[in-house]
Amino acid sequence: MYLHHVAAYLPTAVVTNEHFTRLNGLASDWIIERTGIRERRKAGPGENANTMAIAATHALLAELPGFAPASIDLIVAGTYTPHDTIYTAAHAVQRDLGINEIPTVSISSACSSLLNAVEIVEGYFALGKASRALVVVSEHNTAYNNEEDTMAGHLWGDGAAALLLTKEPLGSQDLRVVQVLTGGAAPMGKADEAVTLKPVDKGIVMPYGRDVFQQACTYMTRITQQLLDKNGLAVSELNYLIPHQANLRISANVVKQLGLDPARAVNNIERLGNTGCAGAAIGLAEIWPSIKSGDNLIVTVFGGGYSYGAMLLVKQ
Template structure:
């Protein structure tokens, strides 16, 4: 599989830590020390999960080496749906006006992007598709409870779009060498540590320590599994794009893997936790410094607990 193009969209509104200090007394230093977050983006009243995804797709089109009419599979990834029936993927299909193709939206917390990649992999393997569009979009602030002093300050909004083909379309394509995902809902406090109940209180994280411990366990574990089954070691990896949940998690993962923190691509400092879109947004942000032959690990962990890793070669 090959990534032909990638593009992201971020809302214009910036929410700094000063907002939360005024709201509930959480100081800038307190938030930065525990999360690394200084500011985050918030969608406007006119924006939602669908509109942000469509903005990302429109930006993607400019760099796509083929026409959108060639897309024969659309997979959306989100845990913050704008509509649970007219889903994210269907909204994008309506926008690009390509009909009678498989269209599905997946939700597996912050690992949804890599689950979407695996869905594409399956369609390709069964010869049911050849060119796919993946969109990850999170409207966290639509669900967030800002008064929650444990997690209300963590969340940001954003979207990313990736075109993926079964065969190489140009020399500029990035190759997806391998992807794996898994679930660890049987460990720790997976069933209650992070929840989003729209009819209750939105996103809450009452057991952040348990999330931290398991994220720091499963992200490096999945990364090493992908490396091992491809005959590689961590020294072969140029960059790691971790799930953007907490800067302390990224630093811990770097330590476990024995790599410099400079290897870890990060945007949580200025975007907050953008859910399943975050690691792909940082790929888009850093694509200008990638060089041919660079190998990149994308590693994710989400509530539930979901996890995964993907090996990409530029």
């Protein structure tokens, strides 16, 4: 399986830390020290998880002028902040593309949805049910977030990304998807209440941030090392590590445990905040032009609930 291209969409509105200083007294330096976040994007009026998924898809196709969208035969979307749980982001993208009667799936496994979506594509490809798949990850965190929550209200940003995956390579820019490993760690720690999103209650809340931090550091490091070991790679052979963009301190901790050069870690949380399951995909889109032949990349994620995973990509 191959990743042919990836592109992102970000709303234009920027919310800086000073907004939260004015709102609830949180100092910008305090937010930066604890999370690494300086600013985040916020969806505008009329924007939502569906519209951003469509916008990311348009951005992807605009960068692939020779590609026929009608050849897409599978759409998988991931989000935990849906605009509609019936007419999902995947259906919105399908309708926009006008491709009828193909498998169209939306999933939610917190911030691990990106890699679970890729695994679903693997399954369809292996069964011969599809050969060109669109994976879209989109989060409208600010639709659910309570900005006055001093524990987590300042963490969230909005954004989306789209990936084109194919069973056979389409060009020299393709990355080979070598292996994807995912798992659930729901029996661990405070998984059942550490991060919750209850639309009829309080929206997104994170009362046990320390537990999230500890579990994320443990599982992202462990699954990344397992992926390296399974494929006979040393940490020094890893050109890029793209971690879930939840907290800059988590990324730094994972990098330190692995013994990886910090310069090889991709981070956008400083500019975008926590963009959920879209964060790592946005990061991949940002470095796409810099990826060279022979490069090894790992995307590693952790989500509330708890869920985790890692994916090894190689530029041929």
